[in-house]
Amino acid sequence: MDSTLSSHRRLVTEQRPMNTHAASTEVRDFLRHLADERQLSGHTVAAYEVDLRQLSEFLTEYLGHSNWCWGDEDVDRLALRGFMGWLGRKGLSKRTVGRKLSATRSFFGFLYGEDRIPCNPANTVRAPKMEKTLPGHLSRGDTSVVFTEAEQRAERNTLGSARDLVILELLYGSGLRLSELHGVDLHSIDRAAKLVRVMGKGRKERLVPVSEAALTAITHYEPRRAEVKARIDDALLVNRRGGRLSRRSIQAAVSSCFEVAAGARGLSAHALRHSFATHLLEAGADLLAVKELLGHVSLSTTQIYTHTTKDRLRQVYSDAHPRGE
Numbered sequence: 453m454d455s456t457l458s459s460h461r462r463l464v465t466e467q468r469p470m471n472t473h474a475a476s477t478e479v480r481d482f483l484r485h486l487a488d489e490r491q492l493s494g495h496t497v498a499a500y501e502v503d504l505r506q507l508s509e510f511l512t513e514y515l516g517h518s519n520w521c522w523g524d525e526d527v528d529r530l531a532l533r534g535f536m537g538w539l540g541r542k543g544l545s546k547r548t549v550g551r552k553l554s555a556t557r558s559f560f561g562f563l564y565g566e567d568r569i570p571c572n573p574a575n576t577v578r579a580p581k582m583e584k585t586l587p588g589h590l591s592r593g594d595t596s597v598v599f600t601e602a603e604q605r606a607e608r609n610t611l612g613s614a615r616d617l618v619i620l621e622l623l624y625g626s627g628l629r630l631s632e633l634h635g636v637d638l639h640s641i642d643r644a645a646k647l648v649r650v651m652g653k654g655r656k657e658r659l660v661p662v663s664e665a666a667l668t669a670i671t672h673y674e675p676r677r678a679e680v681k682a683r684i685d686d687a688l689l690v691n692r693r694g695g696r697l698s699r700r701s702i703q704a705a706v707s708s709c710f711e712v713a714a715g716a717r718g719l720s721a722h723a724l725r726h727s728f729a730t731h732l733l734e735a736g737a738d739l740l741a742v743k744e745l746l747g748h749v750s751l752s753t754t755q756i757y758t759h760t761t762k763d764r765l766r767q768v769y770s771d772a773h774p775r776g777e
Contacts, residue, residue, distance in 0.1 A: 473508040478522055482562050491655040493631070503555035510535045522560075523569035532556060532577045546580040553579050589726035594713040595624065601712040606672065611680065614673035615689060615697070616705045621666035622648070623706070623721060627728035627745055628660065629653075630721045634699050637686035643667055652747040660745060729757045 473479070483501055486492045492500075512518050514534055515526055535556070539549045557574040564572040590598065599620060606617040622628050622636070632650040640649045646667065647659045670688070680694045689697035703721050710716035716723070725746070732742050743754040 473511070478563055478568060479504050482559050485562060500555050503552045504559060506539070506552065507535055507556055510538045522563060528573045529576055532574055536580065550579040553577060588719045588723045589730045590713070590716050590719070590723060592731060594715040595727060597713040598709050598716055602709050606669065609676065611676040611692060614676050616709060617669045618666070618673050619689065619702055619705050620709060620724065621663060621669045623724035624728055625663035625666045626660045627725050629725060630699055630702055634702060636688045638688050639686050641670065656747070658747050729754070733757050
């Protein structure tokens with residue numbers, strides 16, 4: 453196993469020893485393919501490893517023996533449907549089962565593409581039907597409350613207070629993922645063009661607009677950052693020791709800021725990205741433009757935000773029109 457995979461072994465929450473099939477050459481090659489060729493993050497590769505370990509455990513139980521191979525005719529569509537049922541009986545949500553099926557499909561697709569199995573049994577297995585859930589986001593009012601509080605804190609001119617405002621401005625003002633913000637360096641920001649270069653999912657780079665408010669917050673924060681003598685490359689967000697601020701610390705900073713608004717409490721940092729998309733669409737932004745800003749591969753991923761805006765329109769109609777009720 454290469455260093456990329458081994459360095460993330462501690463991220464896997466289920467630390468049982470891998471069985472023969474979960475540690476097979478096919479699995480190792482697939483995980484290496486994810487890390488090296490698809491350049492997925494260590495967290496994602498570790499999650500695939502857990503999914504395939506569970507699949508191996510189920511197939512041994514389902515087939516009643518441990519001498520099976522990935523290309524056996526008994527490892528078929530019915531077996532994979534049984535795997536989904538097995539996961540459901542363990543209390544996993546439909547969304548989690550669907551994600552594990554997606555990992556299974558990717559694995560068998562890899563094996564079939566490499567001519568290691570005669571057919572792909574995962575091709576015709578349907579994912580569980582899931583109800584569309586609206587992503588958690590802040591109302592415009594709650595957003596205003598959160599930013600007003602963060603701006604007042606930033607006036608204290610400490611490393612933490614100035615940095616927290618930068619975090620909010622980039623998550624909400626540019627719609628960044630937490631992982632993308634974590635990786636931003638000072639040189640990633642083009643102040644003249646008001647753009648920031650980020651590394652998105654699948655290690656795909658994209659340029660995202662940066663607001664004037666974010667640039668002002670960064671300028672205010674830089675003297676405090678310089679005081680700790682940043683020692684990790686050119687990291688934008690640093691801790692008191694000069695190291696790159698962790699994802700957990702970014703989340704904690706956002707949670708602290710959210711405490712001032714009732715509608716924001718309990719939401720994750722990702723809610724700011726959801727709010728970015730929702731507020732753009734509510735203001736009439738083009739769906740394709742929002743898709744590009746978010747770095748989504750598929751338009752269907754972006755379309756979930758249209759449900760949020762439709763609900764708002766229905767509420768406005770119901771509240772304001774004489775015949776709305």
